[in-house]
Amino acid sequence: MSTPDLTPRPEQTPKRQRRRIMPMVVLALVVVAGGVVITQALSTAVDYYCNVDEVGERSGCDTGRRLRIQGTVGEGTVVVATGATLFDIRFNGASVKVEYAGEPGGIFKECLPVVVHGVFDESSGMFLGDRVEVKHSEDYVAVNDNRLEEAEADSAACDSSA
Amino acid sequence: MTLDPPSTVSTTSRRGTATAATRVLGVLTIVMIGWLGVFGLLLSPADRDQGDAVRIMYVHVPSVWLAYLAFIVTALASAVHLFGKSHSMQADRVAGASAEIGVVFMAVTLVTGMLWGRITWGVYWQWDARLTTTALLFISYIGYLAVRGLEGSRSQRARRSAIVGLLAVLEVPLVHWSVRLWRSLHQEATVLGTDLDVSLDGLMLFSLFVGVVAFTLLFLWLLLHRSRVLTMIDLSAETGLDAALAQRRAEGGVTA
Incomplete structure (x- = not known):
């Protein structure tokens, strides 16, 4: 061994x-x-939404399908009718008329960006929304801070997105 | 400041995991959280568009900051364990403790975000890029904690979880930049954006700063205590094994 x-x-x-x-x-x-x-x-x-100016222009934003459209609620366009809310959403010079069945939730108001879910009515060209989501920006301004220049800036912000 | 439990701690000690340093840290944390309450609820103004709902930000943003921080600490500790010469088990315990804290605060982020979303957006949840990637991050770290609990020796489990901890942290920048990479319902970054332009009222920004400091102190306090608890659990397991071996030897008539 x-x-x-x-x-x-x-x-x-x-x-x-x-x-x-x-x-x-x-x-x-x-x-x-x-x-x-x-x-x-x-x-x-x-991509969560199509901007208003991309509707019918960009791939995936065709009017014949269900869409989510993003734009700023036009100043002076909100009309609350019986059981529906009518308003315009605008972005980059383009505009879409929206009819939403109901009253939008969240902090919905003029000059704020929103995303509307729905389909186009081919006969009237109206966008029939069944959901409105308010897309808050990253800017935060104190509610009691009503200095003139900020008020003017706010107004300009609504105009520039329209 | 050591992460080991106090030297006088034993299985029969009543002192727990506290030291003078952690007590000071705990008091500082409570004071800062108190200040956060004062600034967040009383002194900071309501937002022009969101009203008082903006106050959710003082918990939502610091909690996601804390979760990011916790997951980064997990990754760093995992790297120390995996690539260090001694394969430190203390580093593994820090990684595990930090991930547990991160998961809790990621849950806080999701819940506060859903409540805030319901008030501002009008919906609790949407599968947009930010919310989806955040949910993915949350689930990934639940998976990490699951991996820590898998069968195997202590060192095997530590090695496995260290690898997962190093991979999962790659999701953090993806979540943070998701609002820039894709179109999202979630707003873009107010403070840590690419242009470094802070669009936040002065007192709101300060309240947010108080929140971040308070939550960071809370993270350190929780991390120290939880790491020491995990150390004590390991010591307890080893003590139990030694006792079992001694008992077995005694049964066989063998002296140790």
Whole structure:
């Protein structure tokens, strides 16, 4: 019977490190690739709304389908009729007339941007909305801060988006 | 400030996980949260469009800040565990504790955001880019906590969860920039936008600042205590194992 070789085996640390890092690199590449795919998918399919000026112009904003349209509620256009609210939404010089069955919720009012869900009535060209969401901007102004320049800026903001 | 439990703590101690430093931190946190209440509810003005609903911002924004911070701390601690020479188990415990806190405050973010959305938008929820990616982030870290609980040795679980913790944190910038990358019902960033232009009334901004400081202190306080609790759980498990081995040896007539 021969004497067993009890010489310590050489260190294999570098090989073990390679084993640990490689799956991480592969997983990171998978995540990056997945992120690119999701980004592309979201960019083309999950843009939340079409702007008013893109209706009938941009791919996915065709008038013959259900749409979500974003625009600013036109100043002086809100009319509350029996069981319905009529108003214009405007963006970048374009305008769409909206008939919403009911009273919009949230903080709906003139000069605020909204997203209206609905379909176009082909005969009247009116956009028949069944949901209105108020898209609040990132600007916050104190309610009692009624200095002249801010009032003028507010007015200009409503005009410029129209 | 150490993350290890106080040296006098044992399984029979009544001192718990507190030290003089954490007590000071706790008092500071309570004071700042009190100030947040005063500024958020009394001193800061209502918003021109949103009215008093804007006060939800003083909890919503600091809570999402805290969740982001917690997930970044989880990733850093995971990296220390995974790539450090000693594969520190303390770093793993910090990662786990931070993720738990992050998940809780991400839930707070979602709930306050839904309430705020109902008041301003008119709906609790919509599957737009910001809300969807936030939900995805929340679910990812619930998954992270699930991975921490999987079968395996303590070191195996720590290694697995460290990898998940490093991958999941990549969602944080995606969530933050989602309102710039895609069209979203959610507003764009008011404070941490790309143009660095803050469109916020002065007292509102200060109240928000008080909220961020208060929640950051709260995070540190919770992280210290929870990390120490996790350390004590590990010590308890080891003590239990030693006791079981000693009992088994005694049954077999073997002296340790």
